[in-house]
Amino acid sequence: GENVEQHPSTLSVQEGDSAVIKCTYSDSASNYFPWYKQELGKRPQLIIDIRSNVGEKKDQRIAVTLNKTAKHFSLHITETQPEDSAVYFCAASPTNTNAGKSTFGDGTTLTVKP
Amino acid sequence: GAVVSQHPSRVICKSGTSVKIECRSLDFQATTMFWYRQFPKQSLMLMATSNEGSKATYEQGVEKDKFLINHASLTLSTLTVTSAHPEDSSFYICSAGQQETQYFGPGTRLLVL
Numbered sequence: 558g559e560n561v562e563q564h565p566s567t568l569s570v571q572e573g574d575s576a577v578i579k580c581t582y583s584d585s586a587s588n589y590f591p592w593y594k595q596e597l598g599k600r601p602q603l604i605i606d607i608r609s610n611v612g613e614k615k616d617q618r619i620a621v622t623l624n625k626t627a628k629h630f631s632l633h634i635t636e637t638q639p640e641d642s643a644v645y646f647c648a649a650s651p652t653n654t655n656a657g658k659s660t661f662g663d664g665t666t667l668t669v670k671p
Numbered sequence: 672g673a674v675v676s677q678h679p680s681r682v683i684c685k686s687g688t689s690v691k692i693e694c695r696s697l698d699f700q701a702t703t704m705f706w707y708r709q710f711p712k713q714s715l716m717l718m719a720t721s722n723e724g725s726k727a728t729y730e731q732g733v734e735k736d737k738f739l740i741n742h743a744s745l746t747l748s749t750l751t752v753t754s755a756h757p758e759d760s761s762f763y764i765c766s767a768g769q770q771e772t773q774y775f776g777p778g779t780r781l782l783v784l
Contacts (some may be wrong), residue, residue, distance in 0.1 A: 661714050
């Protein structure tokens with residue numbers, strides 16, 4: 558089955574700096590890669606996603622890049638703010654049909670210091 | 672956007688009792704829903720895939736007789752933790768899929784005394 562590895566497990570940055578979280582996956586059939594943000598005690602929220610036919614996607618301060626050949630994808634947050642502090646999960650899904658089953662990384666705890 | 676609700680949000684029960692958790696997709700139909708368990712500071716562990724009108728598919732190591740799943744309609748899946756014990760205490764989250772994207776419920780925090 559699919560295996561997703563996520564690094565680093567914890568990341569601390571100063572407000573205004575950039576943060577980068579990296580994930581690798583093993584199943585070449587995976588073609589959908591979402592990123593979720595989870596605040597303490599709350600549900601994971603989709604913040605951005607990318608499909609395998611795209612190399613990069615950006616939404617304001619958040620961007621995701623995908624290298625399908627190397628089987629890795631990354632989340633980039635620029636101009637970080639204290640409210641960006643949360644746990645971030647990457648995921649990989651091997652199907653683009655309805656309700657594909659995702660495999661999640663172990664999460665990265667991001668702390669943005671004011 | 673897609674909204675998923677979960678009920679109850681928090682439950683405390685005595686050891687040996689059963690607890691039912693409901694997961695509903697409010698504004699879309701979901702033939703497939705997923706149930707996860709999350710321990711503090713850990714990732715989401717997939718327990719089972721709930722399929723509307725058929726049996727759930729359980730992940731390796733998850734006891735199907737312990738965690739009963741019913742997906743009776745396109746908008747409702749239930750997870751029943753039978754004969755709960757303290758080690759079952761955890762945060763249980765469901766998700767419902769719309770195309771590839773999964774939308775999560777708010778979670779249920781279960782504490783078994």
